[in-house]
Amino acid sequence: MKIEINATKRGVKGTGASRRLRHAGIVPGILYGGGKEPVSLDLEHKSLFLQFRHEAFHASILTLNLEGGKESVLLRDYQMHPVRNTIQHIDFQRVNENEKIHVKVPFHFANAEVSPGVKLNGGIVAHIMTEANISCLPKDLPEFIEVDLAALDIGQSVHLSQIKVAEGVEFVQLSHGNDAAVASVAKPRAVVEEVVAKPVEGAADAAAPAADGAKPAEGAAPADEAKSDKAK
CATH class of the missing domain: 2.40.240.10 (Ribosomal Protein L25; Chain P)
Incomplete structure:
Protein backbone atom coordinates (compact mmCIF):
# COMPACT_ATOMS: atom_id res chain seq x y z
CA MET A 1 0.00 0.00 0.00
CA VAL A 95 14.88 6.70 5.07
CA ASN A 96 18.09 5.59 3.38
CA GLU A 97 17.30 2.64 1.12
CA ASN A 98 20.72 1.11 1.82
CA GLU A 99 20.50 1.20 5.62
CA LYS A 100 18.53 -1.17 7.82
CA ILE A 101 15.67 0.30 9.80
CA HIS A 102 14.05 -0.72 13.07
CA VAL A 103 10.27 -0.58 12.91
CA LYS A 104 7.40 -1.91 15.00
CA VAL A 105 5.16 -4.05 12.80
CA PRO A 106 1.73 -5.38 13.84
CA PHE A 107 0.85 -9.05 14.08
CA HIS A 108 -2.18 -10.46 12.27
CA PHE A 109 -3.43 -13.65 13.92
CA ALA A 110 -4.89 -16.37 11.69
CA ASN A 111 -6.65 -19.76 12.04
CA ALA A 112 -7.42 -19.51 15.75
CA GLU A 113 -10.90 -20.88 15.15
CA VAL A 114 -9.58 -24.16 13.67
CA SER A 115 -6.86 -24.80 16.25
CA PRO A 116 -7.40 -27.91 18.44
CA GLY A 117 -7.25 -25.81 21.58
CA VAL A 118 -10.15 -23.64 20.47
CA LYS A 119 -12.22 -25.89 18.20
CA LEU A 120 -12.01 -29.14 20.16
CA ASN A 121 -11.28 -28.05 23.71
CA GLY A 122 -13.02 -24.71 24.01
CA GLY A 123 -9.84 -22.79 24.81
CA ILE A 124 -9.35 -19.04 24.58
CA VAL A 125 -6.56 -17.39 22.60
CA ALA A 126 -4.46 -14.85 24.50
CA HIS A 127 -2.54 -12.30 22.40
CA ILE A 128 0.60 -11.74 24.47
CA MET A 129 2.15 -9.45 21.86
CA THR A 130 0.32 -7.44 19.21
CA GLU A 131 3.41 -6.06 17.45
CA ALA A 132 7.14 -6.64 17.28
CA ASN A 133 10.23 -4.60 16.52
CA ILE A 134 11.90 -5.83 13.35
CA SER A 135 15.07 -4.97 11.49
CA CYS A 136 15.29 -4.92 7.67
CA LEU A 137 16.10 -2.82 4.64
CA PRO A 138 13.32 -0.39 3.63
CA LYS A 139 12.48 -2.45 0.54
CA ASP A 140 11.80 -5.52 2.70
CA LEU A 141 9.54 -3.84 5.25
CA PRO A 142 6.25 -5.78 5.63
CA GLU A 143 2.98 -4.00 6.51
CA PHE A 144 2.21 -6.78 8.98
CA ILE A 145 3.40 -10.25 10.06
CA GLU A 146 0.98 -13.17 10.06
CA VAL A 147 0.94 -15.53 13.05
CA ASP A 148 -0.58 -18.94 12.28
CA LEU A 149 -2.36 -20.43 15.30
CA ALA A 150 -3.75 -23.53 13.54
CA ALA A 151 -1.59 -26.03 15.46
CA LEU A 152 -2.04 -24.69 18.99
CA ASP A 153 -3.66 -26.83 21.66
CA ILE A 154 -4.58 -26.01 25.24
CA GLY A 155 -1.55 -24.81 27.20
CA GLN A 156 0.61 -24.26 24.10
CA SER A 157 2.22 -21.04 22.87
CA VAL A 158 3.73 -19.76 19.63
CA HIS A 159 7.08 -17.98 19.98
CA LEU A 160 8.94 -15.50 17.77
CA SER A 161 11.28 -18.22 16.51
CA GLN A 162 8.28 -20.17 15.15
CA ILE A 163 6.92 -17.30 13.05
CA LYS A 164 7.81 -17.21 9.37
CA VAL A 165 9.07 -13.88 8.05
CA ALA A 166 10.38 -12.85 4.66
CA GLU A 167 14.06 -13.13 3.83
CA GLY A 168 15.96 -10.13 5.11
CA VAL A 169 13.54 -9.52 7.99
CA GLU A 170 14.51 -10.39 11.56
CA PHE A 171 13.00 -9.89 14.98
CA VAL A 172 15.14 -7.58 17.10
CA GLN A 173 14.26 -9.50 20.28
CA LEU A 174 15.46 -12.77 18.77
CA SER A 175 18.78 -11.21 17.81
CA HIS A 176 19.20 -10.41 21.51
CA GLY A 177 18.35 -13.98 22.58
CA ASN A 178 14.78 -13.27 23.68
CA ASP A 179 12.44 -15.83 22.11
CA ALA A 180 9.28 -14.25 23.52
CA ALA A 181 5.85 -15.88 23.40
CA VAL A 182 3.45 -14.13 21.03
CA ALA A 183 0.16 -15.97 21.64
CA SER A 184 -1.15 -18.92 23.65
CA VAL A 185 -4.31 -20.95 24.16
CA ALA A 186 -5.59 -21.31 27.69
CA LYS A 187 -8.49 -23.07 29.36
CA PRO A 188 -11.49 -20.81 29.96
CA ARG A 189 -12.21 -19.96 33.55
CA ALA A 190 -14.60 -22.48 35.11
CA VAL A 191 -18.13 -21.24 35.61
CA VAL A 192 -18.95 -21.67 39.28
CA GLU A 193 -22.51 -22.87 39.66
CA GLU A 194 -24.50 -21.90 42.72
CA VAL A 195 -24.85 -24.90 44.98
CA VAL A 196 -28.08 -25.19 46.96
CA ALA A 197 -27.32 -26.73 50.36
CA LYS A 198 -29.31 -29.83 51.18
CA PRO A 199 -30.79 -30.21 54.68
CA VAL A 200 -28.58 -32.26 56.95
CA GLU A 201 -30.18 -35.54 57.99
CA GLY A 202 -31.69 -35.17 61.46
CA ALA A 203 -31.59 -31.36 61.34
CA ALA A 204 -35.38 -31.15 61.05
CA ASP A 205 -35.82 -33.32 64.15
CA ALA A 206 -33.38 -31.19 66.10
CA ALA A 207 -35.28 -28.05 65.18
CA ALA A 208 -38.70 -29.52 66.06
CA PRO A 209 -40.33 -28.69 69.45
CA ALA A 210 -39.54 -31.07 72.27
CA ALA A 211 -41.88 -34.06 72.37
CA ASP A 212 -44.33 -34.62 75.26
CA GLY A 213 -42.51 -35.95 78.23
CA ALA A 214 -39.15 -34.61 77.17
CA LYS A 215 -37.07 -33.04 79.88
CA PRO A 216 -37.31 -29.27 79.70
CA ALA A 217 -34.17 -27.24 79.39
CA GLU A 218 -32.48 -26.20 82.60
CA GLY A 219 -34.35 -23.23 84.12
CA ALA A 220 -37.42 -23.67 81.93
CA ALA A 221 -40.85 -24.23 83.49
CA PRO A 222 -42.51 -27.60 82.93
CA ALA A 223 -45.10 -27.65 80.17
CA ASP A 224 -48.02 -28.27 82.57
CA GLU A 225 -47.01 -25.30 84.73
CA ALA A 226 -46.79 -23.07 81.68
CA LYS A 227 -50.35 -24.03 80.69
CA SER A 228 -51.55 -23.39 84.25
CA ASP A 229 -50.04 -19.93 84.28
CA LYS A 230 -51.80 -19.08 81.01
CA ALA A 231 -55.15 -20.23 82.47
CA LYS A 232 -54.76 -17.78 85.35
Whole structure:
Protein backbone atom coordinates (compact mmCIF):
# COMPACT_ATOMS: atom_id res chain seq x y z
CA MET A 1 0.00 0.00 0.00
CA LYS A 2 1.57 3.25 -1.13
CA ILE A 3 0.80 6.21 1.10
CA GLU A 4 1.59 9.81 0.18
CA ILE A 5 1.27 12.81 2.46
CA ASN A 6 1.61 16.49 1.68
CA ALA A 7 3.44 19.06 3.78
CA THR A 8 4.86 22.55 3.58
CA LYS A 9 7.87 24.03 5.37
CA ARG A 10 7.04 26.03 8.46
CA GLY A 11 8.93 29.22 9.11
CA VAL A 12 7.32 30.35 12.36
CA LYS A 13 8.22 28.28 15.42
CA GLY A 14 7.33 28.23 19.08
CA THR A 15 4.53 27.07 21.35
CA GLY A 16 2.26 29.99 20.55
CA ALA A 17 2.66 29.51 16.81
CA SER A 18 1.94 25.78 17.09
CA ARG A 19 -1.21 26.51 19.09
CA ARG A 20 -2.47 28.90 16.43
CA LEU A 21 -1.75 26.32 13.71
CA ARG A 22 -3.79 23.67 15.53
CA HIS A 23 -6.73 26.04 15.88
CA ALA A 24 -6.53 26.55 12.11
CA GLY A 25 -6.62 22.79 11.41
CA ILE A 26 -2.87 22.47 10.78
CA VAL A 27 -0.62 19.86 12.42
CA PRO A 28 2.92 20.97 13.25
CA GLY A 29 5.57 18.35 12.54
CA ILE A 30 9.24 17.76 11.94
CA LEU A 31 11.35 15.85 9.43
CA TYR A 32 14.82 14.71 10.47
CA GLY A 33 17.58 12.15 9.80
CA GLY A 34 19.35 11.07 6.65
CA GLY A 35 22.35 13.29 7.34
CA LYS A 36 20.32 16.43 6.61
CA GLU A 37 19.13 19.33 8.71
CA PRO A 38 15.75 18.96 10.44
CA VAL A 39 12.83 20.68 8.73
CA SER A 40 9.74 22.00 10.53
CA LEU A 41 6.54 21.00 8.76
CA ASP A 42 2.91 22.04 8.45
CA LEU A 43 0.37 19.34 7.51
CA GLU A 44 -3.36 19.74 6.93
CA HIS A 45 -5.06 17.77 9.72
CA LYS A 46 -8.07 16.42 7.84
CA SER A 47 -6.12 14.80 5.00
CA LEU A 48 -3.37 13.62 7.35
CA PHE A 49 -5.83 11.96 9.73
CA LEU A 50 -7.49 10.05 6.86
CA GLN A 51 -4.14 8.37 6.24
CA PHE A 52 -3.10 8.19 9.90
CA ARG A 53 -6.04 5.98 10.90
CA HIS A 54 -4.86 3.18 8.57
CA GLU A 55 -2.68 0.52 10.15
CA ALA A 56 -0.24 0.64 7.24
CA PHE A 57 0.53 4.30 7.95
CA HIS A 58 2.34 3.24 11.13
CA ALA A 59 4.48 0.49 9.58
CA SER A 60 5.21 1.49 6.00
CA ILE A 61 7.62 3.60 4.03
CA LEU A 62 5.68 6.80 3.37
CA THR A 63 6.17 9.29 0.56
CA LEU A 64 6.34 12.86 1.84
CA ASN A 65 5.57 15.47 -0.79
CA LEU A 66 7.37 18.59 0.38
CA GLU A 67 7.04 21.64 -1.83
CA GLY A 68 7.76 19.91 -5.12
CA GLY A 69 10.18 17.30 -3.78
CA LYS A 70 9.54 13.74 -2.56
CA GLU A 71 11.14 12.03 0.42
CA SER A 72 10.84 8.46 1.69
CA VAL A 73 10.06 8.66 5.40
CA LEU A 74 8.91 6.65 8.40
CA LEU A 75 6.49 7.75 11.10
CA ARG A 76 8.59 7.96 14.25
CA ASP A 77 6.42 9.69 16.84
CA TYR A 78 3.18 11.58 17.35
CA GLN A 79 1.14 13.19 20.09
CA MET A 80 -2.65 13.00 20.33
CA HIS A 81 -5.06 15.32 22.12
CA PRO A 82 -6.29 13.41 25.21
CA VAL A 83 -9.96 14.30 24.60
CA ARG A 84 -10.52 15.38 20.99
CA ASN A 85 -8.57 12.52 19.36
CA THR A 86 -6.74 14.95 17.09
CA ILE A 87 -3.06 14.85 16.12
CA GLN A 88 -1.12 17.51 18.02
CA HIS A 89 2.35 16.90 16.60
CA ILE A 90 3.99 14.39 14.28
CA ASP A 91 7.60 13.32 13.59
CA PHE A 92 8.99 11.76 10.41
CA GLN A 93 12.43 10.25 9.79
CA ARG A 94 14.13 10.17 6.41
CA VAL A 95 14.88 6.70 5.07
CA ASN A 96 18.09 5.59 3.38
CA GLU A 97 17.30 2.64 1.12
CA ASN A 98 20.72 1.11 1.82
CA GLU A 99 20.50 1.20 5.62
CA LYS A 100 18.53 -1.17 7.82
CA ILE A 101 15.67 0.30 9.80
CA HIS A 102 14.05 -0.72 13.07
CA VAL A 103 10.27 -0.58 12.91
CA LYS A 104 7.40 -1.91 15.00
CA VAL A 105 5.16 -4.05 12.80
CA PRO A 106 1.73 -5.38 13.84
CA PHE A 107 0.85 -9.05 14.08
CA HIS A 108 -2.18 -10.46 12.27
CA PHE A 109 -3.43 -13.65 13.92
CA ALA A 110 -4.89 -16.37 11.69
CA ASN A 111 -6.65 -19.76 12.04
CA ALA A 112 -7.42 -19.51 15.75
CA GLU A 113 -10.90 -20.88 15.15
CA VAL A 114 -9.58 -24.16 13.67
CA SER A 115 -6.86 -24.80 16.25
CA PRO A 116 -7.40 -27.91 18.44
CA GLY A 117 -7.25 -25.81 21.58
CA VAL A 118 -10.15 -23.64 20.47
CA LYS A 119 -12.22 -25.89 18.20
CA LEU A 120 -12.01 -29.14 20.16
CA ASN A 121 -11.28 -28.05 23.71
CA GLY A 122 -13.02 -24.71 24.01
CA GLY A 123 -9.84 -22.79 24.81
CA ILE A 124 -9.35 -19.04 24.58
CA VAL A 125 -6.56 -17.39 22.60
CA ALA A 126 -4.46 -14.85 24.50
CA HIS A 127 -2.54 -12.30 22.40
CA ILE A 128 0.60 -11.74 24.47
CA MET A 129 2.15 -9.45 21.86
CA THR A 130 0.32 -7.44 19.21
CA GLU A 131 3.41 -6.06 17.45
CA ALA A 132 7.14 -6.64 17.28
CA ASN A 133 10.23 -4.60 16.52
CA ILE A 134 11.90 -5.83 13.35
CA SER A 135 15.07 -4.97 11.49
CA CYS A 136 15.29 -4.92 7.67
CA LEU A 137 16.10 -2.82 4.64
CA PRO A 138 13.32 -0.39 3.63
CA LYS A 139 12.48 -2.45 0.54
CA ASP A 140 11.80 -5.52 2.70
CA LEU A 141 9.54 -3.84 5.25
CA PRO A 142 6.25 -5.78 5.63
CA GLU A 143 2.98 -4.00 6.51
CA PHE A 144 2.21 -6.78 8.98
CA ILE A 145 3.40 -10.25 10.06
CA GLU A 146 0.98 -13.17 10.06
CA VAL A 147 0.94 -15.53 13.05
CA ASP A 148 -0.58 -18.94 12.28
CA LEU A 149 -2.36 -20.43 15.30
CA ALA A 150 -3.75 -23.53 13.54
CA ALA A 151 -1.59 -26.03 15.46
CA LEU A 152 -2.04 -24.69 18.99
CA ASP A 153 -3.66 -26.83 21.66
CA ILE A 154 -4.58 -26.01 25.24
CA GLY A 155 -1.55 -24.81 27.20
CA GLN A 156 0.61 -24.26 24.10
CA SER A 157 2.22 -21.04 22.87
CA VAL A 158 3.73 -19.76 19.63
CA HIS A 159 7.08 -17.98 19.98
CA LEU A 160 8.94 -15.50 17.77
CA SER A 161 11.28 -18.22 16.51
CA GLN A 162 8.28 -20.17 15.15
CA ILE A 163 6.92 -17.30 13.05
CA LYS A 164 7.81 -17.21 9.37
CA VAL A 165 9.07 -13.88 8.05
CA ALA A 166 10.38 -12.85 4.66
CA GLU A 167 14.06 -13.13 3.83
CA GLY A 168 15.96 -10.13 5.11
CA VAL A 169 13.54 -9.52 7.99
CA GLU A 170 14.51 -10.39 11.56
CA PHE A 171 13.00 -9.89 14.98
CA VAL A 172 15.14 -7.58 17.10
CA GLN A 173 14.26 -9.50 20.28
CA LEU A 174 15.46 -12.77 18.77
CA SER A 175 18.78 -11.21 17.81
CA HIS A 176 19.20 -10.41 21.51
CA GLY A 177 18.35 -13.98 22.58
CA ASN A 178 14.78 -13.27 23.68
CA ASP A 179 12.44 -15.83 22.11
CA ALA A 180 9.28 -14.25 23.52
CA ALA A 181 5.85 -15.88 23.40
CA VAL A 182 3.45 -14.13 21.03
CA ALA A 183 0.16 -15.97 21.64
CA SER A 184 -1.15 -18.92 23.65
CA VAL A 185 -4.31 -20.95 24.16
CA ALA A 186 -5.59 -21.31 27.69
CA LYS A 187 -8.49 -23.07 29.36
CA PRO A 188 -11.49 -20.81 29.96
CA ARG A 189 -12.21 -19.96 33.55
CA ALA A 190 -14.60 -22.48 35.11
CA VAL A 191 -18.13 -21.24 35.61
CA VAL A 192 -18.95 -21.67 39.28
CA GLU A 193 -22.51 -22.87 39.66
CA GLU A 194 -24.50 -21.90 42.72
CA VAL A 195 -24.85 -24.90 44.98
CA VAL A 196 -28.08 -25.19 46.96
CA ALA A 197 -27.32 -26.73 50.36
CA LYS A 198 -29.31 -29.83 51.18
CA PRO A 199 -30.79 -30.21 54.68
CA VAL A 200 -28.58 -32.26 56.95
CA GLU A 201 -30.18 -35.54 57.99
CA GLY A 202 -31.69 -35.17 61.46
CA ALA A 203 -31.59 -31.36 61.34
CA ALA A 204 -35.38 -31.15 61.05
CA ASP A 205 -35.82 -33.32 64.15
CA ALA A 206 -33.38 -31.19 66.10
CA ALA A 207 -35.28 -28.05 65.18
CA ALA A 208 -38.70 -29.52 66.06
CA PRO A 209 -40.33 -28.69 69.45
CA ALA A 210 -39.54 -31.07 72.27
CA ALA A 211 -41.88 -34.06 72.37
CA ASP A 212 -44.33 -34.62 75.26
CA GLY A 213 -42.51 -35.95 78.23
CA ALA A 214 -39.15 -34.61 77.17
CA LYS A 215 -37.07 -33.04 79.88
CA PRO A 216 -37.31 -29.27 79.70
CA ALA A 217 -34.17 -27.24 79.39
CA GLU A 218 -32.48 -26.20 82.60
CA GLY A 219 -34.35 -23.23 84.12
CA ALA A 220 -37.42 -23.67 81.93
CA ALA A 221 -40.85 -24.23 83.49
CA PRO A 222 -42.51 -27.60 82.93
CA ALA A 223 -45.10 -27.65 80.17
CA ASP A 224 -48.02 -28.27 82.57
CA GLU A 225 -47.01 -25.30 84.73
CA ALA A 226 -46.79 -23.07 81.68
CA LYS A 227 -50.35 -24.03 80.69
CA SER A 228 -51.55 -23.39 84.25
CA ASP A 229 -50.04 -19.93 84.28
CA LYS A 230 -51.80 -19.08 81.01
CA ALA A 231 -55.15 -20.23 82.47
CA LYS A 232 -54.76 -17.78 85.35
